[in-house]
Amino acid sequence: MDDAADLDLVTLTQLRQVIAPSPQPYRVHLQVDSRVEKQTSGGAPFLEVRLLDAGDSLVWRVFDNNPLFHDAAQLQRGCFLELAAQWVDTGKFGIEPRQPRLRFLTEEEKQTLLSGDAELAERQRVDYAKIVEQVEAIRDPRLKTVCSLFLEKHGERFRRTAAARENHHARRGGLVEHVAQMMRCAAAVAGTYPSLNTDLLTAGVLFHDCGKLWENTYPEMGFSQPYQLHGEMLGHISLGLELVNKLWRDMMERSEAASWTMLEPASDLVRMHLLHLIASHHGQYEFGSPVLPKTPEAVILHHVDNIDAKMEMLRRGYETSKELAPGIIERFRPWPVNVLAPLPKITGLPDSD
CATH class of the missing domain: 2.40.50.140 (Nucleic acid-binding proteins)
Structure with missing residues (x-):
């Protein structure tokens, strides 16, 4: 050799x-x-x-x-x-x-290995920048501040956390990819429903899986997800609720919080709506949600989360699973059936004037 x-x-x-x-x-x-x-x-x-x-x-x-x-x-x-x-x-x-x-x-x-291959590292860099950009665009000063505080305090840990242990975005930095793509999808959906509170929706996307920083995170020098007592005993939804409440209390002790007393809706109601998005994002009791989605933003968040998870599963399946016959791909966990190759986009049309 x-x-x-x-x-x-x-x-x-x-x-x-x-x-x-x-x-x-x-x-x-x-x-x-x-x-x-x-x-x-x-x-x-x-x-x-x-x-x-x-x-x-x-x-x-x-x-x-x-x-x-x-x-x-x-x-x-x-x-x-x-x-x-x-x-x-x-x-x-x-x-x-x-x-x-x-x-x-x-x-x-x-x-170099820990940062991923060049393509993955660049994709995650772009995705993190997208998340920062979306947070900066939030108009509600309370939601913008609590999101910024999260990135400031936990951004490094966020960058090395997976979105799941196995099913989707199960890799170092996968949560950043998942959140960024959900933000793009949520923004597209919000464009067709102008009554949605886009500030709340953006914050909900950022925080929906934030508890996974103590459930699916990677060590600074490793690719193997350890099991953590906090994650096993409480789960990421409970941990996420606790984290947001802690960040919110810290935020309200800042000097600028005094200027928010005249804002409507009231700060505590904003906090409760944000917590509802975290608590309900799995969409069903049997999937771990302590409460079902009860607001438009909660419904959108649940479906955007599900869409991106499913699209990542399909991407991984097309990339790694065997072709049983032309266009038929062997099923992969947790997908319940064999999948089919997607229909290619049309080509060969004459150029338009």
Whole structure:
């Protein structure tokens, strides 16, 4: 095999897009999530090493006849490495590295990996800027201030939180992508319903999943979501309500709050409407909402949230699932059925004058 430094460096997502049954030489930068010792049916030892990058995961099965078996047995959770290999798609067991070579990453390479591939990092940068822009456009000074206070205090943690553990935007920074796209969608819907309180809707989108900062966040130096006691015991809706109430109290102690006493609607009513959006955004009791949507903004928020989650699931399914037949894509969790390739946009029309 060529010198490892000469091989193209790709992400796991990119690797899945180019891999074939015949060997393909690539380098991948990864973090170790877990290492499990197992035995074959014949009693021979082997390892299952789960590896992660910003957008995907891979299980590397290392058997005792692999030259790297003893090196792999020493890998610790959280360490960063480069795996250079001839990669093949084995079908049953997925992607597998042949003739692998392993080295640990430098500090600079670790930081580059944590920021995601260039395309993902740029998308999340643009999305965060969109969120800041939307917050700056809020006219109600109370909603604008509480949103700004959230970004000021928790923006760094927000940037490394996932929107979910598995189903959608389940990656470092995924919550930023989800919130930004929801803001775009909500703005488009609000354009057709001018009676909506767009300030409230924007704030509701920002805060609807803010409790996930203590349920689905990533450590500063990792791609693996740890389970956290706060998230397990209270869930992100309860945590979100608590956070917004705390931010609101802090905001009302500021000097500028004295100038808001004459504003209508009253500040406490604004707070209650914002809390209602957080509490009702799952839309149904069986999905965890303590209350159902009871205002226009709450109804819109629930559906915009659902739309973006479903569109992300479809995007991921088209990208990673097998094609069972032309245009028929194998079902993927949690989608209940096989999905179909979308109808392409029309081409070949004559240019208009």
